[in-house]
Ligand SMILES: C[S@@+](CC[C@H](N)C(=O)[O-])C[C@H]1O[C@@H](n2cnc3c(N)ncnc32)[C@H](O)[C@@H]1O
């Protein structure tokens with residue numbers, strides 16, 4: 001099972017002013033991707049889906065469009081309707097929600113009910129940003145937004161919806177991560193709907209000089225994620241948590257000496273691309289440096305961009321990054337190399353700033369619980385916590 005993700009920055013306009021937001025300078029910008037722009041993106045996405053199917057005939061392959069911002073709900077319902085009609089025209093109505101899926105991250109602060117109903121009807125997968133502890137996520141008047149967003153999440157769960165919850169780990173909430181886990185579990189367990197959780201360690205932004213109130217160094221991130229991993233392993237009804245589940249799976253593959261597999265872009269191709277509002281394409285999570293763009297998808301389809309000099313340069317940058325951080329790493333071949341894009345956080349030396357020490361910490365925790373390369377090869381296996389999440393992802 002392979003997913004190709006297109007993160008599409010439809011517009012940067014936003015009703016909040018989260019102080020850590022990496023789009024901070026553009027949150028007033030009303031420009032949006034035009035329908036012609038969408039057509040160009042959809043045609044390239046269709047081409048790449050077919051290309052991946054041709055190259056991997058035995059694998060199930062799907063494409064995911066992440067309607068990103070800014071705040072997507074600032075755009076009118078008519079815009080969503082027009083783009084969905086275009087998806088049906090370009091990609092084939094029968095392929096929507098089978099081959100091609102729509103995802104939407106939102107602040108869920110003031111999303112019009114009619115838009116929420118549309119997302120439901122069209123089966124958009126929704127992920128809500130919720131840091132639980134106030135501090136960074138404020139509206140344009142500087143007021144905190146957590147209580148209102150929490151209530152909106154509870155309402156959706158009460159109505160039986162399933163949704164993601166994205167929490168940015170920053171100085172305001174890092175000490176409370178275990179309480180946040182309990183709070184989200186409480187919401188999940190006491191409502192008909194359900195939640196899965198993604199923790200996003202704060203990444204570099206123009207508003208972060210290292211001394212901002214939300215700034216966070218790497219060590220507390222690794223420490224608290226290690227503590228959460230222990231809590232999670234003890235929890236018979238644990239929530240699905242990323243990136244812990246992904247690291248746990250790679251570590252289990254490492255401990256059971258599974259076959260190594262390298263997710264190098266040269267051989268594997270792309271797994272995610274980001275399209276900025278102006279059409280410039282970036283390798284997902286790459287810096288927004290224009291010099292690192294693969295080119296403009298409004299002017300040239302992906303099939304041509306992949307033949308270009310900029311694409312070749314992006315592969316060379318990736319090679320250099322992997323040579324520096326992945327080669328010789330004990331987790332290489334199990335880890336999917338995705339963490340390497342943020343390896344340099346806080347000027348890391350040697351290995352990936354967060355993923356490497358976190359995986360080392362998780363290995364120690366597993367060993368203390370009797371899960372080692374030896375015990376996992378023995379005829380009688382130790383108890384493996386959260387097994388359902390490992391088998392679901394394997
Ligand atoms: C840019 S927002 C766009 C979608 C929507 N406005 C929202 O807040 O969910 C996408 C995600 O990036 C996260 N984010 C913003 N700035 C960040 C930063 N500096 N580090 C890590 N994540 C960040 C947000 O919390 C959100 O989960």
Ligand code: SF4
Nearest residue numbers: 014016018021070107
């Ligand atoms: S709601 Fe999203 S886009 Fe808006 S400021 Fe906050 S993180 Fe940025």
